[in-house]
Amino acid sequence: MIKDNVRMRGFQERASVDALLELVKKHSSVKRYEQIEVVDSPGAILAEDIISPVNIPGFDRSAMDGFALKGKETFGADSYNPLSLKVIGEVTPGKQFDEEVRKGEAVRIMTGAPVPKGADAVLMAEYAQQNDDIVDVMQAVAPGKNVGKIGEDIRQGEVIFKKDRKIRAQDAAVMSSVGLQSVKVIARPTVDILITGNEILKPGEKPTGVKIVDSNSVLLRNMIKRDGGVVLNIHYLPDQRELIKNALLESTADIICTSGGASVGVEDFAASLVSELGELLVHGISMRPASPTGFGLIGGKKVFLLPGNPVSAMTAYDFFVRTAIQISAGNNPDWPYRKKTVKLSTKITSQIGRVDYVRVKLENNEASLLSSSGASILSSTSRADGFLITREESEGMAAGESVEIWLYDD
């Protein structure tokens, strides 16, 4: 555990990015489950095997518009030598035909309608010529032809989906068709966002004087949604210890992200509060930007201390909070960006022992550093086409080197 001894003195020791990632993963393995509507379930991960309570179809159904008949009777029939059958009625989807089809008889039938008793095949309308109550059969139809048998799609008692499957749109459709209304899935992790700072105005307000409009909550709410989390509350709080303390204590979310107050300034309360109320596991990491990032636990809640600088907040979110949300939601912690291998047109310097998140511009398939890209320059993440990550053991990359970058747009 880390004592809160950093204020106005700088960080004594910084955790590596990998060490913090391991810690985040370790504390993200416990999952919550929830029962959700099948119609809204695509994208969620099944928390149970799904067994079909019924056969689909639940009755022999016609796969075509045409005539239900006894297949054997039609053997030898063709357009030169049609077979005449008596049409004793018609059956449409959702209705049952009450009589039995006998030798010499047929029933007009529509796609999806139940095949009447006595019939075992359906002749396509294209190969039939109806005149009043007589139909001429111009093609032989084998028994079973154009009939969907009971259970041919899904059998009663069959495991249709296994636990841990990511539900597709068509899976939800299948579950609806067997009569399921709700389904148990891994719950989407909930997140509270705490934006702190006396200088902060809410999004939608106009910046004035020395007040600035918070942008981190805008960034975070959208990235959390992208990664499968649910934002419960966004609090905008002045730098008052008691207010921040209450918000931390009263949160019912799985994850709390604080923004601002994470560093070593006189009004940076977040770290000391996590120490006081729970366990501050990491404070300060070997990363640029986002070095003041912290991570701790209060009760079962994971608390991420994100720096106030927007580029730092974005970087720390994308490395650590994203990982926590994806794993808690039952997904792989993959980057949500497309990877591309390109040539570097400028050199990039880093420090051994530090991971850098470097925004790059892409032109003619060559990546270059952005000219203005401090941690406070949010617009740099809009001007950039993507980013690259320098490895801990790297001193940087030479111009001309081939590198992997992640693209903000896909």
Added chain:
Amino acid sequence: MIKDNVRMRGFQERASVDALLELVKKHSSVKRYEQIEVVDSPGAILAEDIISPVNIPGFDRSAMDGFALKGKETFGADSYNPLSLKVIGEVTPGKQFDEEVRKGEAVRIMTGAPVPKGADAVLMAEYAQQNDDIVDVMQAVAPGKNVGKIGEDIRQGEVIFKKDRKIRAQDAAVMSSVGLQSVKVIARPTVDILITGNEILKPGEKPTGVKIVDSNSVLLRNMIKRDGGVVLNIHYLPDQRELIKNALLESTADIICTSGGASVGVEDFAASLVSELGELLVHGISMRPASPTGFGLIGGKKVFLLPGNPVSAMTAYDFFVRTAIQISAGNNPDWPYRKKTVKLSTKITSQIGRVDYVRVKLENNEASLLSSSGASILSSTSRADGFLITREESEGMAAGESVEIWLYDD
């Protein structure tokens, strides 16, 4: 225009998949616009240039925790030869320091706070030693150091985003920071879903007797959402011409998808209604499954006649409705699946002049046909790993051939 002459007689003429796609694209080019909250704007396409009404930052701000001072004074200072300055106060973010910093003076300052008048640089706290109201400066600091100048992030009057840009999370954050509350974007197309059929129960109900639970609305609502559309209403209607007619007339959506009633059965009213109320442009296409698909216009509304068979409905949606939604939303009509090149382990037969949507299973990087995969077998789309599309000019593909497949899961 097509007359409604297909009932119980089959399609006289089928449009090619490409011809229908061209028609869909042509009628999807007209866009609607809407004003939405900036905080919810990521993913939308800007319908206007965004010009910043302010400078960001709006004041010279400190990039570090430390001491604001006159940089020139510190020249020559180091840890062996520190410079002592008088600390005349402290400034934190959101507050203005009223006095002017003079020669021999410094002000304690936090990251993000406005740099006081008279000061032009900030010394990092790590290189300072404060005792009461005296601070020892142990490093020279050039004027401008650690100061974010007015407008260094964004300049007042600057075009920060151009029309037609797809808004990123960080772009929304940037727009919030300059004080914008709402923004004009291309509206997400709205869709009404009309499920018709006397046999239909609603999702959440249990299938019983010859009644079946609709799965197409479940599939469609989720795919529409995936592709950037907004579902307004889902109607479940029996096969009664007047009810379906009213639903078509009363819809206020950009797009109507009907499911069921698209083919040539006695209760397939959708096509004749589109003819009566507007223009039926295509009915019947050279595709398997989904051959009964139709497309028409009622007023400005695009109407897609989707077959009732779930695999057909899914195929027709994914080819045509998806394209309409993506283009109307300002996006490229790209497949929302990952492409993969694999070897075919079974042969696939098709017909020249017809496009086939073939569900495949993937094992050891080899694709094979699913054994049970009729148009009514919805579960085949869950058992499949993806699909391939045979070209119009192709008679099929040989076992061992290298093919491109689209994966349902990414």
